[in-house]
Amino acid sequence: MSACTPRDEFLGRLRTGAAGGTGPIAPPTPRARFVRARTGPDGFMAAWRALGGTAERVPTDELRGAVAAFAAGRDGPLLAAAGLDVDADLRWPDCGSQAAAGAAVGVVRAVAAAAQTGTALLRADDNRGRAASLLPPACVLVIDAGTIVDTLGDYLRGTGDLPSQLVAVTGPSRSADIESTLVIGVHGPGDVHAILTG
Protein backbone atom coordinates (compact mmCIF):
# COMPACT_ATOMS: atom_id res chain seq x y z
CA MET A 1 0.00 0.00 0.00
CA SER A 2 2.60 2.49 1.07
CA ALA A 3 4.25 4.26 -1.85
CA CYS A 4 6.99 5.65 0.32
CA THR A 5 10.71 5.86 -0.36
CA PRO A 6 12.80 3.33 1.60
CA ARG A 7 14.51 5.02 4.54
CA ASP A 8 18.04 4.20 3.38
CA GLU A 9 17.41 5.74 -0.01
CA PHE A 10 15.83 8.84 1.55
CA LEU A 11 18.65 9.35 4.05
CA GLY A 12 21.26 8.43 1.46
CA ARG A 13 20.38 11.55 -0.52
CA LEU A 14 21.14 13.57 2.57
CA ARG A 15 24.44 11.80 3.11
CA THR A 16 25.70 12.95 -0.26
CA GLY A 17 24.15 16.40 0.12
CA ALA A 18 25.11 17.15 3.71
CA ALA A 19 28.02 19.47 4.31
CA GLY A 20 29.30 16.61 6.43
CA GLY A 21 32.82 15.61 7.29
CA THR A 22 32.98 17.79 10.35
CA GLY A 23 32.08 15.06 12.81
CA PRO A 24 29.65 15.42 15.66
CA ILE A 25 28.93 18.92 16.84
CA ALA A 26 27.99 19.77 20.41
CA PRO A 27 26.15 23.05 20.01
CA PRO A 28 25.85 25.34 23.00
CA THR A 29 22.47 25.13 24.66
CA PRO A 30 22.19 28.07 27.04
CA ARG A 31 19.20 28.36 29.36
CA ALA A 32 16.94 31.35 28.95
CA ARG A 33 17.39 34.09 31.54
CA PHE A 34 14.55 36.43 32.28
CA VAL A 35 14.24 40.11 33.09
CA ARG A 36 11.57 39.27 35.64
CA ALA A 37 12.07 35.79 37.05
CA ARG A 38 9.00 34.05 38.40
CA THR A 39 9.48 31.10 40.76
CA GLY A 40 7.47 28.95 43.15
CA PRO A 41 3.70 28.87 43.74
CA ASP A 42 3.32 32.64 43.88
CA GLY A 43 5.30 33.08 40.67
CA PHE A 44 3.19 30.45 38.95
CA MET A 45 -0.08 32.04 40.06
CA ALA A 46 1.04 35.51 38.95
CA ALA A 47 2.02 34.22 35.50
CA TRP A 48 -1.18 32.17 35.17
CA ARG A 49 -3.36 35.15 36.06
CA ALA A 50 -1.47 37.37 33.64
CA LEU A 51 -2.50 34.95 30.89
CA GLY A 52 -6.17 35.30 31.78
CA GLY A 53 -6.55 32.30 34.08
CA THR A 54 -7.67 32.28 37.72
CA ALA A 55 -5.75 30.63 40.57
CA GLU A 56 -6.04 29.87 44.27
CA ARG A 57 -4.00 27.98 46.82
CA VAL A 58 -5.80 25.74 49.33
CA PRO A 59 -4.81 23.17 51.96
CA THR A 60 -4.89 19.69 50.41
CA ASP A 61 -7.93 18.59 52.43
CA GLU A 62 -9.97 21.48 51.03
CA LEU A 63 -9.59 20.46 47.37
CA ARG A 64 -13.09 18.96 47.13
CA GLY A 65 -14.68 22.12 48.42
CA ALA A 66 -12.64 24.34 46.11
CA VAL A 67 -13.60 22.30 43.05
CA ALA A 68 -17.26 22.29 44.07
CA ALA A 69 -17.20 26.05 44.60
CA PHE A 70 -15.72 26.66 41.16
CA ALA A 71 -18.31 24.40 39.51
CA ALA A 72 -21.29 25.76 41.47
CA GLY A 73 -23.96 27.42 39.38
CA ARG A 74 -22.53 26.36 36.03
CA ASP A 75 -24.84 25.17 33.34
CA GLY A 76 -23.88 21.54 32.88
CA PRO A 77 -22.25 18.55 34.56
CA LEU A 78 -18.82 18.42 36.15
CA LEU A 79 -16.46 15.93 34.55
CA ALA A 80 -13.45 14.54 36.35
CA ALA A 81 -10.62 12.40 35.08
CA ALA A 82 -10.63 8.86 36.44
CA GLY A 83 -8.85 8.46 39.74
CA LEU A 84 -9.18 12.06 40.86
CA ASP A 85 -10.69 12.26 44.32
CA VAL A 86 -13.37 14.91 43.79
CA ASP A 87 -17.17 14.78 43.53
CA ALA A 88 -18.11 14.59 39.85
CA ASP A 89 -21.17 13.99 37.70
CA LEU A 90 -19.17 12.29 34.95
CA ARG A 91 -15.95 10.28 34.91
CA TRP A 92 -13.60 10.30 31.95
CA PRO A 93 -13.28 8.04 30.00
CA ASP A 94 -16.30 6.00 31.17
CA CYS A 95 -18.81 8.64 30.08
CA GLY A 96 -17.70 8.72 26.41
CA SER A 97 -16.72 11.64 24.19
CA GLN A 98 -20.18 13.00 23.43
CA ALA A 99 -21.06 13.24 27.13
CA ALA A 100 -17.67 14.77 27.89
CA ALA A 101 -18.25 17.36 25.18
CA GLY A 102 -21.46 18.35 26.98
CA ALA A 103 -19.78 18.86 30.38
CA ALA A 104 -19.45 22.38 31.80
CA VAL A 105 -16.24 21.79 33.72
CA GLY A 106 -13.42 19.26 33.44
CA VAL A 107 -11.09 18.54 36.34
CA VAL A 108 -7.63 17.00 36.00
CA ARG A 109 -4.48 16.76 38.09
CA ALA A 110 -1.36 18.27 36.55
CA VAL A 111 1.87 16.36 37.15
CA ALA A 112 3.89 19.55 37.53
CA ALA A 113 3.94 23.22 36.63
CA ALA A 114 6.49 25.79 35.45
CA ALA A 115 6.35 29.11 37.30
CA GLN A 116 8.13 31.36 34.81
CA THR A 117 5.59 31.00 32.04
CA GLY A 118 2.53 29.89 34.05
CA THR A 119 2.53 26.42 32.51
CA ALA A 120 0.74 23.32 33.81
CA LEU A 121 2.01 19.94 32.64
CA LEU A 122 -0.48 17.22 31.77
CA ARG A 123 0.48 13.66 30.93
CA ALA A 124 -1.73 11.29 28.97
CA ASP A 125 -0.97 8.56 31.50
CA ASP A 126 -0.94 10.18 34.94
CA ASN A 127 -3.76 12.55 34.11
CA ARG A 128 -5.90 9.57 33.15
CA GLY A 129 -6.74 10.87 29.74
CA ARG A 130 -6.46 13.75 27.35
CA ALA A 131 -10.09 14.71 26.79
CA ALA A 132 -11.15 15.74 30.31
CA SER A 133 -8.95 18.84 30.17
CA LEU A 134 -9.80 19.60 26.55
CA LEU A 135 -13.49 19.25 25.70
CA PRO A 136 -15.37 21.21 28.42
CA PRO A 137 -15.36 25.04 28.17
CA ALA A 138 -13.93 25.34 31.71
CA CYS A 139 -11.04 23.40 33.18
CA VAL A 140 -9.75 23.01 36.72
CA LEU A 141 -6.09 22.05 36.97
CA VAL A 142 -5.11 20.63 40.33
CA ILE A 143 -1.42 21.22 41.01
CA ASP A 144 0.61 20.03 43.99
CA ALA A 145 2.62 23.11 44.99
CA GLY A 146 5.63 20.88 45.62
CA THR A 147 5.86 19.96 41.93
CA ILE A 148 6.45 23.49 40.66
CA VAL A 149 9.70 23.98 38.77
CA ASP A 150 11.06 27.14 37.16
CA THR A 151 10.67 26.48 33.44
CA LEU A 152 9.26 23.99 30.96
CA GLY A 153 12.85 23.21 29.94
CA ASP A 154 13.65 22.24 33.53
CA TYR A 155 10.73 19.83 33.59
CA LEU A 156 11.64 18.28 30.24
CA ARG A 157 15.27 17.78 31.18
CA GLY A 158 14.21 16.14 34.44
CA THR A 159 11.65 13.72 33.07
CA GLY A 160 12.82 10.24 32.24
CA ASP A 161 10.02 8.33 30.59
CA LEU A 162 7.47 10.06 28.39
CA PRO A 163 3.82 9.18 27.91
CA SER A 164 2.26 9.11 24.45
CA GLN A 165 1.36 12.75 24.95
CA LEU A 166 2.69 15.39 27.30
CA VAL A 167 1.01 18.75 26.93
CA ALA A 168 2.25 21.95 28.49
CA VAL A 169 -0.79 24.18 29.04
CA THR A 170 0.01 27.88 29.28
CA GLY A 171 -3.24 29.68 30.03
CA PRO A 172 -6.64 29.57 28.32
CA SER A 173 -7.24 28.54 24.70
CA ARG A 174 -6.87 31.62 22.54
CA SER A 175 -6.65 32.91 19.00
CA ALA A 176 -5.68 36.14 17.32
CA ASP A 177 -6.58 34.95 13.83
CA ILE A 178 -9.21 37.65 13.19
CA GLU A 179 -7.80 41.17 12.99
CA SER A 180 -4.94 40.09 15.29
CA THR A 181 -7.36 40.59 18.15
CA LEU A 182 -7.17 38.23 21.11
CA VAL A 183 -10.17 35.99 21.76
CA ILE A 184 -10.27 33.45 24.57
CA GLY A 185 -11.70 29.94 24.41
CA VAL A 186 -11.64 28.96 20.77
CA HIS A 187 -11.48 25.15 20.84
CA GLY A 188 -9.95 24.29 24.20
CA PRO A 189 -11.17 25.67 27.55
CA GLY A 190 -11.32 29.45 27.84
CA ASP A 191 -12.00 29.44 31.55
CA VAL A 192 -9.01 27.86 33.29
CA HIS A 193 -8.70 27.67 37.06
CA ALA A 194 -5.55 26.47 38.81
CA ILE A 195 -5.93 25.06 42.32
CA LEU A 196 -2.61 24.70 44.08
CA THR A 197 -2.65 22.31 47.00
CA GLY A 198 -0.17 21.88 49.85
Add this chain to the structure above:
Amino acid sequence: MSAPTATPVSFGRRAGRALGDDRMRAAIARGTGLMVQRRHEAIAELRNADELRDAASVIRAAALQRLPELLERWSDNLGALGGHVHWASDADEANAIVAGIVARRGAKVIAKGKSMVSEEIHLNDVLERAGADVVETDLGEFIQQLAGEPPSHIVAPAMHKDRFEVADLLSADRGAPVSPEITAEAAYARRRLRQAFLDAGVGITGVNFAVAATGSICLVENEGNGRMCSSLPPTHIALMGLERIVADFDELDVMLNLLARSATGQALTTYTNIITGPRRPGEVDGPEELHVVVLDGGRSAVVGTRFSPALHCIRCGACLNVCPVYRQVGGHTYDSVYSGPIGAVLTPLLKPTDPAARELAEASSLCGACTEICPVRIPLHDLLLQLRHRDARADASRLRRAGFWLWSQAWSRRWSFGAMVLGARVVLPLLRRLRWLPDIGWLGAWRQGRELP
Protein backbone atom coordinates in the same frame (compact mmCIF):
# COMPACT_ATOMS: atom_id res chain seq x y z
CA MET B 1 16.63 37.07 -24.55
CA SER B 2 13.09 36.38 -23.52
CA ALA B 3 11.01 39.30 -22.33
CA PRO B 4 10.11 39.31 -18.66
CA THR B 5 6.59 38.20 -19.47
CA ALA B 6 7.51 34.54 -19.27
CA THR B 7 5.10 33.92 -16.40
CA PRO B 8 1.35 34.14 -17.00
CA VAL B 9 0.73 36.69 -14.25
CA SER B 10 3.96 38.14 -12.99
CA PHE B 11 4.75 39.17 -9.44
CA GLY B 12 4.72 42.78 -10.56
CA ARG B 13 1.24 42.51 -11.97
CA ARG B 14 -0.04 40.75 -8.88
CA ALA B 15 1.63 43.41 -6.74
CA GLY B 16 -0.05 46.10 -8.80
CA ARG B 17 -3.40 44.50 -8.13
CA ALA B 18 -2.70 44.16 -4.43
CA LEU B 19 -1.72 47.81 -4.19
CA GLY B 20 -5.22 48.69 -5.34
CA ASP B 21 -6.84 46.64 -2.56
CA ASP B 22 -6.96 49.18 0.25
CA ARG B 23 -9.04 47.00 2.54
CA MET B 24 -6.55 44.13 2.39
CA ARG B 25 -3.62 46.49 2.81
CA ALA B 26 -5.17 48.07 5.90
CA ALA B 27 -5.70 44.62 7.45
CA ILE B 28 -2.13 43.55 6.70
CA ALA B 29 -0.67 46.82 8.00
CA ARG B 30 -2.59 46.44 11.24
CA GLY B 31 -1.82 42.75 11.68
CA THR B 32 1.89 42.95 10.93
CA GLY B 33 2.26 46.08 13.06
CA LEU B 34 0.71 44.40 16.09
CA MET B 35 2.77 41.25 15.63
CA VAL B 36 6.02 43.19 15.40
CA GLN B 37 5.19 45.12 18.54
CA ARG B 38 4.22 41.99 20.50
CA ARG B 39 7.34 40.18 19.33
CA HIS B 40 9.50 43.08 20.45
CA GLU B 41 8.01 43.10 23.94
CA ALA B 42 8.34 39.34 24.33
CA ILE B 43 11.97 39.25 23.20
CA ALA B 44 12.71 42.09 25.63
CA GLU B 45 11.67 39.78 28.49
CA LEU B 46 14.78 37.70 27.80
CA ARG B 47 18.02 38.81 29.38
CA ASN B 48 20.02 36.73 26.93
CA ALA B 49 18.00 36.92 23.73
CA ASP B 50 21.12 37.39 21.61
CA GLU B 51 22.84 34.43 23.19
CA LEU B 52 19.76 32.27 22.61
CA ARG B 53 19.48 33.39 18.99
CA ASP B 54 23.14 32.60 18.39
CA ALA B 55 22.66 29.19 19.94
CA ALA B 56 19.50 28.57 17.90
CA SER B 57 21.39 29.40 14.74
CA VAL B 58 24.16 26.93 15.60
CA ILE B 59 21.65 24.26 16.64
CA ARG B 60 19.85 24.52 13.30
CA ALA B 61 23.09 24.43 11.31
CA ALA B 62 24.35 21.47 13.32
CA ALA B 63 21.07 19.62 12.81
CA LEU B 64 21.36 19.99 9.04
CA GLN B 65 24.91 18.69 9.11
CA ARG B 66 23.78 15.63 11.05
CA LEU B 67 20.45 15.07 9.31
CA PRO B 68 20.86 11.38 8.40
CA GLU B 69 22.07 10.48 11.88
CA LEU B 70 19.38 12.50 13.70
CA LEU B 71 16.51 11.36 11.49
CA GLU B 72 17.62 7.76 11.83
CA ARG B 73 17.78 7.98 15.62
CA TRP B 74 14.44 9.78 15.80
CA SER B 75 12.68 7.26 13.57
CA ASP B 76 14.21 4.28 15.40
CA ASN B 77 12.98 5.69 18.70
CA LEU B 78 9.51 6.49 17.42
CA GLY B 79 9.24 3.14 15.67
CA ALA B 80 10.14 1.30 18.88
CA LEU B 81 7.17 2.99 20.54
CA GLY B 82 4.76 1.91 17.82
CA GLY B 83 4.80 5.07 15.67
CA HIS B 84 5.01 4.67 11.90
CA VAL B 85 7.44 6.88 9.99
CA HIS B 86 6.96 7.28 6.22
CA TRP B 87 9.57 8.83 3.95
CA ALA B 88 8.22 10.84 1.03
CA SER B 89 10.54 12.07 -1.71
CA ASP B 90 7.99 14.43 -3.20
CA ALA B 91 4.44 15.73 -2.94
CA ASP B 92 2.95 12.84 -4.89
CA GLU B 93 4.46 10.29 -2.57
CA ALA B 94 3.39 12.20 0.53
CA ASN B 95 -0.16 12.53 -0.76
CA ALA B 96 -0.31 8.86 -1.69
CA ILE B 97 0.88 7.84 1.76
CA VAL B 98 -1.75 9.95 3.53
CA ALA B 99 -4.52 8.95 1.12
CA GLY B 100 -3.57 5.30 1.64
CA ILE B 101 -3.86 5.56 5.42
CA VAL B 102 -7.17 7.42 5.17
CA ALA B 103 -8.56 4.75 2.83
CA ARG B 104 -7.34 1.86 4.96
CA ARG B 105 -8.88 3.39 8.08
CA GLY B 106 -12.12 4.10 6.23
CA ALA B 107 -12.17 7.71 7.42
CA LYS B 108 -14.93 9.91 5.99
CA VAL B 109 -14.28 13.04 8.06
CA ILE B 110 -10.76 14.39 8.52
CA ALA B 111 -10.05 17.04 11.14
CA LYS B 112 -7.03 19.04 10.13
CA GLY B 113 -4.81 21.33 12.17
CA LYS B 114 -2.41 23.82 10.66
CA SER B 115 0.28 22.28 8.48
CA MET B 116 2.33 24.25 5.98
CA VAL B 117 3.62 21.00 4.49
CA SER B 118 0.03 19.98 3.69
CA GLU B 119 -0.35 23.27 1.83
CA GLU B 120 2.93 22.65 0.07
CA ILE B 121 1.73 19.30 -1.30
CA HIS B 122 -1.94 20.38 -1.84
CA LEU B 123 -3.12 17.51 0.31
CA ASN B 124 -6.70 18.72 0.73
CA ASP B 125 -7.36 18.55 -3.01
CA VAL B 126 -6.13 14.97 -3.12
CA LEU B 127 -8.18 13.84 -0.11
CA GLU B 128 -11.31 15.63 -1.29
CA ARG B 129 -11.01 14.07 -4.72
CA ALA B 130 -10.92 10.72 -2.93
CA GLY B 131 -14.24 11.61 -1.30
CA ALA B 132 -13.16 12.65 2.19
CA ASP B 133 -14.64 15.62 4.03
CA VAL B 134 -11.55 17.60 5.09
CA VAL B 135 -12.24 20.20 7.77
CA GLU B 136 -9.65 22.86 8.56
CA THR B 137 -9.97 23.52 12.28
CA ASP B 138 -7.49 26.32 12.98
CA LEU B 139 -9.68 29.44 13.05
CA GLY B 140 -7.66 31.25 10.40
CA GLU B 141 -7.39 28.16 8.18
CA PHE B 142 -11.14 27.51 8.57
CA ILE B 143 -11.83 31.03 7.33
CA GLN B 144 -9.48 30.50 4.41
CA GLN B 145 -11.09 27.18 3.56
CA LEU B 146 -14.52 28.85 3.48
CA ALA B 147 -13.06 31.59 1.27
CA GLY B 148 -11.49 29.03 -1.06
CA GLU B 149 -8.11 30.72 -0.65
CA PRO B 150 -4.72 29.51 0.56
CA PRO B 151 -3.31 31.07 3.75
CA SER B 152 -1.75 34.50 3.29
CA HIS B 153 0.56 34.37 6.33
CA ILE B 154 2.34 31.36 7.85
CA VAL B 155 1.20 32.20 11.38
CA ALA B 156 -2.03 34.15 10.82
CA PRO B 157 -3.56 32.65 7.66
CA ALA B 158 -6.47 35.13 7.39
CA MET B 159 -4.58 38.24 8.41
CA HIS B 160 -5.62 40.01 5.21
CA LYS B 161 -9.33 39.87 6.04
CA ASP B 162 -11.26 42.16 8.36
CA ARG B 163 -14.04 41.05 10.68
CA PHE B 164 -16.75 41.99 8.19
CA GLU B 165 -15.33 39.78 5.46
CA VAL B 166 -15.04 36.99 8.03
CA ALA B 167 -18.66 37.50 9.10
CA ASP B 168 -19.81 37.21 5.49
CA LEU B 169 -17.98 33.91 5.07
CA LEU B 170 -19.26 32.47 8.34
CA SER B 171 -22.81 33.65 7.61
CA ALA B 172 -22.75 31.91 4.24
CA ASP B 173 -21.51 28.74 5.94
CA ARG B 174 -24.20 28.91 8.60
CA GLY B 175 -27.00 29.95 6.27
CA ALA B 176 -27.92 32.61 8.82
CA PRO B 177 -26.23 35.81 9.94
CA VAL B 178 -23.13 35.65 12.16
CA SER B 179 -22.48 38.98 13.84
CA PRO B 180 -19.28 40.76 12.72
CA GLU B 181 -17.91 40.73 16.27
CA ILE B 182 -14.76 38.75 16.75
CA THR B 183 -15.93 36.92 19.88
CA ALA B 184 -19.17 35.89 18.12
CA GLU B 185 -17.19 34.70 15.11
CA ALA B 186 -14.85 32.60 17.23
CA ALA B 187 -17.81 31.18 19.17
CA TYR B 188 -19.49 30.15 15.91
CA ALA B 189 -16.32 28.39 14.76
CA ARG B 190 -16.07 26.58 18.09
CA ARG B 191 -19.62 25.25 17.84
CA ARG B 192 -19.38 24.49 14.16
CA LEU B 193 -16.13 22.54 14.35
CA ARG B 194 -16.70 20.66 17.58
CA GLN B 195 -18.63 17.82 15.96
CA ALA B 196 -15.95 17.42 13.29
CA PHE B 197 -13.38 16.62 16.00
CA LEU B 198 -15.68 14.00 17.49
CA ASP B 199 -16.64 12.48 14.12
CA ALA B 200 -13.20 12.49 12.50
CA GLY B 201 -11.65 9.15 11.63
CA VAL B 202 -8.28 10.78 11.03
CA GLY B 203 -6.65 13.88 12.51
CA ILE B 204 -3.91 15.59 10.51
CA THR B 205 -1.42 18.09 11.97
CA GLY B 206 1.93 19.63 11.22
CA VAL B 207 5.11 19.21 13.28
CA ASN B 208 7.17 22.06 14.72
CA PHE B 209 10.08 19.95 15.90
CA ALA B 210 11.01 16.29 15.96
CA VAL B 211 13.25 15.28 18.88
CA ALA B 212 15.84 12.64 17.96
CA ALA B 213 16.72 11.54 21.49
CA THR B 214 13.17 10.55 22.41
CA GLY B 215 11.40 9.92 19.10
CA SER B 216 8.94 12.71 19.94
CA ILE B 217 7.21 15.25 17.76
CA CYS B 218 6.46 18.66 19.20
CA LEU B 219 3.44 20.62 18.04
CA VAL B 220 2.75 24.14 19.30
CA GLU B 221 -0.59 25.91 19.00
CA ASN B 222 -2.96 28.27 20.81
CA GLU B 223 -6.50 27.21 20.07
CA GLY B 224 -6.54 23.58 21.17
CA ASN B 225 -7.43 22.28 17.71
CA GLY B 226 -4.02 20.66 17.43
CA ARG B 227 -4.66 18.83 20.71
CA MET B 228 -8.06 17.74 19.41
CA CYS B 229 -6.72 16.52 16.07
CA SER B 230 -3.93 14.57 17.75
CA SER B 231 -6.00 13.19 20.64
CA LEU B 232 -9.57 12.42 19.62
CA PRO B 233 -9.55 10.65 16.21
CA PRO B 234 -8.39 7.01 16.22
CA THR B 235 -5.60 7.85 13.76
CA HIS B 236 -3.22 10.80 13.88
CA ILE B 237 -1.12 11.68 10.84
CA ALA B 238 1.56 14.35 11.27
CA LEU B 239 3.40 15.93 8.33
CA MET B 240 6.89 17.41 8.54
CA GLY B 241 9.68 18.67 6.34
CA LEU B 242 12.86 16.62 6.75
CA GLU B 243 14.69 19.59 8.30
CA ARG B 244 12.44 19.93 11.32
CA ILE B 245 14.68 17.99 13.72
CA VAL B 246 16.51 18.78 16.95
CA ALA B 247 18.78 16.46 18.90
CA ASP B 248 17.25 16.61 22.37
CA PHE B 249 15.20 18.55 24.91
CA ASP B 250 18.06 20.98 25.58
CA GLU B 251 17.88 22.10 21.97
CA LEU B 252 14.09 22.04 21.98
CA ASP B 253 14.11 24.33 25.01
CA VAL B 254 16.19 26.95 23.16
CA MET B 255 13.83 26.78 20.18
CA LEU B 256 10.66 26.98 22.26
CA ASN B 257 11.99 30.04 24.06
CA LEU B 258 12.28 31.82 20.71
CA LEU B 259 9.50 30.46 18.52
CA ALA B 260 6.37 31.79 20.23
CA ARG B 261 8.05 35.04 21.22
CA SER B 262 9.02 35.69 17.61
CA ALA B 263 5.70 34.54 16.17
CA THR B 264 2.94 35.91 18.40
CA GLY B 265 4.81 37.57 21.25
CA GLN B 266 3.97 34.84 23.76
CA ALA B 267 6.51 33.26 26.10
CA LEU B 268 5.06 29.90 25.06
CA THR B 269 2.03 29.06 22.98
CA THR B 270 -1.00 27.95 25.00
CA TYR B 271 -0.40 24.32 24.10
CA THR B 272 2.99 22.72 23.62
CA ASN B 273 2.19 19.12 22.68
CA ILE B 274 4.97 16.57 22.96
CA ILE B 275 3.76 13.41 21.29
CA THR B 276 5.80 10.26 21.66
CA GLY B 277 4.05 7.42 19.89
CA PRO B 278 0.41 6.35 19.77
CA ARG B 279 -1.70 5.58 22.83
CA ARG B 280 -0.02 3.08 25.15
CA PRO B 281 -1.50 0.17 27.09
CA GLY B 282 -2.97 1.61 30.26
CA GLU B 283 -3.66 5.05 28.79
CA VAL B 284 -7.37 5.75 28.57
CA ASP B 285 -7.57 7.77 25.35
CA GLY B 286 -5.51 8.95 22.38
CA PRO B 287 -5.07 7.63 18.84
CA GLU B 288 -4.51 3.93 18.15
CA GLU B 289 -2.21 4.79 15.26
CA LEU B 290 0.37 7.53 14.83
CA HIS B 291 1.92 8.13 11.41
CA VAL B 292 4.55 10.74 10.66
CA VAL B 293 5.19 11.58 7.01
CA VAL B 294 8.61 13.13 6.40
CA LEU B 295 8.77 15.18 3.20
CA ASP B 296 11.86 15.87 1.12
CA GLY B 297 10.13 17.93 -1.58
CA GLY B 298 13.34 19.45 -2.94
CA ARG B 299 15.00 19.99 0.42
CA SER B 300 17.79 17.42 0.06
CA ALA B 301 19.08 19.31 -2.97
CA VAL B 302 19.50 22.42 -0.79
CA VAL B 303 21.21 20.71 2.16
CA GLY B 304 24.94 21.34 2.12
CA THR B 305 24.76 24.15 -0.45
CA ARG B 306 25.29 27.84 0.29
CA PHE B 307 21.50 28.15 0.46
CA SER B 308 21.22 25.58 3.22
CA PRO B 309 20.48 28.24 5.94
CA ALA B 310 17.05 28.68 4.33
CA LEU B 311 16.23 25.31 5.89
CA HIS B 312 16.99 26.67 9.37
CA CYS B 313 13.62 28.44 9.35
CA ILE B 314 11.28 27.68 12.26
CA ARG B 315 8.25 29.32 10.56
CA CYS B 316 7.73 32.11 13.06
CA GLY B 317 6.57 34.63 10.45
CA ALA B 318 8.56 37.51 11.93
CA CYS B 319 10.33 38.25 8.64
CA LEU B 320 6.97 38.65 6.90
CA ASN B 321 5.79 41.11 9.52
CA VAL B 322 8.76 43.45 9.10
CA CYS B 323 9.12 43.16 5.32
CA PRO B 324 8.18 46.41 3.53
CA VAL B 325 7.19 44.46 0.43
CA TYR B 326 5.00 41.95 2.31
CA ARG B 327 3.40 44.75 4.30
CA GLN B 328 2.36 46.49 1.09
CA VAL B 329 1.23 43.57 -1.06
CA GLY B 330 0.25 40.79 1.40
CA GLY B 331 0.89 37.08 1.15
CA HIS B 332 -1.18 36.09 -1.87
CA THR B 333 0.87 38.27 -4.18
CA TYR B 334 3.71 35.78 -3.79
CA ASP B 335 1.46 33.06 -5.22
CA SER B 336 3.34 30.55 -3.10
CA VAL B 337 2.65 28.64 0.10
CA TYR B 338 5.55 30.48 1.70
CA SER B 339 5.41 34.25 1.34
CA GLY B 340 7.47 37.18 2.57
CA PRO B 341 11.27 37.06 2.68
CA ILE B 342 11.47 33.38 3.64
CA GLY B 343 9.01 32.55 0.86
CA ALA B 344 11.05 34.54 -1.62
CA VAL B 345 14.11 32.47 -0.66
CA LEU B 346 12.53 29.07 -0.09
CA THR B 347 10.13 28.90 -3.04
CA PRO B 348 12.77 29.14 -5.80
CA LEU B 349 14.95 26.66 -3.90
CA LEU B 350 12.20 24.07 -3.53
CA LYS B 351 10.91 24.63 -7.09
CA PRO B 352 14.12 25.20 -9.05
CA THR B 353 12.53 24.65 -12.45
CA ASP B 354 9.54 26.95 -11.95
CA PRO B 355 10.22 30.39 -13.53
CA ALA B 356 7.43 31.98 -11.48
CA ALA B 357 9.14 30.75 -8.30
CA ARG B 358 12.49 32.12 -9.41
CA GLU B 359 10.95 35.50 -9.98
CA LEU B 360 10.17 35.73 -6.26
CA ALA B 361 13.82 36.29 -5.40
CA GLU B 362 13.27 39.75 -6.83
CA ALA B 363 10.43 40.47 -4.42
CA SER B 364 12.52 42.24 -1.84
CA SER B 365 13.92 45.67 -1.24
CA LEU B 366 17.02 44.11 0.39
CA CYS B 367 16.53 46.45 3.34
CA GLY B 368 17.74 43.76 5.74
CA ALA B 369 14.88 44.01 8.27
CA CYS B 370 14.15 40.29 7.77
CA THR B 371 17.70 39.24 8.57
CA GLU B 372 17.72 41.47 11.61
CA ILE B 373 14.58 39.97 13.14
CA CYS B 374 15.03 36.29 12.27
CA PRO B 375 15.29 34.36 15.56
CA VAL B 376 17.63 31.77 14.03
CA ARG B 377 19.67 34.42 12.22
CA ILE B 378 19.08 33.32 8.64
CA PRO B 379 20.86 35.85 6.39
CA LEU B 380 17.70 36.26 4.34
CA HIS B 381 18.58 39.30 2.31
CA ASP B 382 22.00 37.90 1.56
CA LEU B 383 20.43 34.65 0.33
CA LEU B 384 18.05 36.68 -1.85
CA LEU B 385 20.97 38.51 -3.35
CA GLN B 386 22.80 35.25 -4.02
CA LEU B 387 19.70 33.81 -5.66
CA ARG B 388 19.47 36.86 -7.89
CA HIS B 389 23.10 36.51 -8.87
CA ARG B 390 22.59 32.87 -9.65
CA ASP B 391 19.53 33.64 -11.76
CA ALA B 392 21.10 36.69 -13.31
CA ARG B 393 23.88 34.51 -14.59
CA ALA B 394 21.33 32.04 -15.81
CA ASP B 395 18.91 34.18 -17.72
CA ALA B 396 17.80 37.52 -16.36
CA SER B 397 18.27 40.46 -18.66
CA ARG B 398 20.06 43.59 -17.53
CA LEU B 399 17.00 45.59 -18.28
CA ARG B 400 14.87 43.49 -16.02
CA ARG B 401 17.32 43.82 -13.19
CA ALA B 402 17.50 47.55 -13.64
CA GLY B 403 13.73 47.70 -13.47
CA PHE B 404 13.64 45.65 -10.33
CA TRP B 405 16.36 47.77 -8.85
CA LEU B 406 14.30 50.88 -9.34
CA TRP B 407 11.26 49.15 -8.01
CA SER B 408 12.95 47.73 -4.96
CA GLN B 409 14.55 51.05 -4.15
CA ALA B 410 11.10 52.57 -4.11
CA TRP B 411 10.03 49.97 -1.56
CA SER B 412 12.95 50.51 0.72
CA ARG B 413 12.68 52.19 4.03
CA ARG B 414 14.56 55.25 3.01
CA TRP B 415 12.59 55.93 -0.11
CA SER B 416 8.90 56.51 -0.02
CA PHE B 417 5.93 55.49 -2.05
CA GLY B 418 6.21 58.93 -3.57
CA ALA B 419 9.48 57.93 -5.15
CA MET B 420 7.76 55.05 -6.86
CA VAL B 421 5.04 57.32 -8.13
CA LEU B 422 7.72 59.67 -9.39
CA GLY B 423 9.40 56.72 -11.03
CA ALA B 424 6.20 55.61 -12.69
CA ARG B 425 5.25 59.08 -13.84
CA VAL B 426 8.56 60.49 -14.84
CA VAL B 427 11.35 57.97 -15.07
CA LEU B 428 9.51 55.19 -16.87
CA PRO B 429 8.09 57.38 -19.68
CA LEU B 430 11.54 58.87 -20.04
CA LEU B 431 13.14 55.46 -20.29
CA ARG B 432 10.52 54.39 -22.76
CA ARG B 433 11.05 57.43 -24.89
CA LEU B 434 14.72 56.66 -24.93
CA ARG B 435 13.72 53.11 -25.96
CA TRP B 436 15.35 51.63 -22.89
CA LEU B 437 12.13 50.15 -21.66
CA PRO B 438 9.44 48.38 -23.64
CA ASP B 439 5.86 49.23 -22.83
CA ILE B 440 5.19 45.60 -22.08
CA GLY B 441 6.46 43.33 -19.38
CA TRP B 442 5.97 43.48 -15.71
CA LEU B 443 6.86 47.13 -15.17
CA GLY B 444 4.41 48.32 -17.76
CA ALA B 445 1.84 45.91 -16.44
CA TRP B 446 2.41 47.16 -12.95
CA ARG B 447 2.00 50.71 -14.10
CA GLN B 448 -1.16 49.97 -16.04
CA GLY B 449 -2.69 48.16 -13.08
CA ARG B 450 -2.23 51.14 -10.85
CA GLU B 451 -4.13 54.39 -10.68
CA LEU B 452 -1.55 57.05 -10.23
CA PRO B 453 -2.44 59.64 -7.62
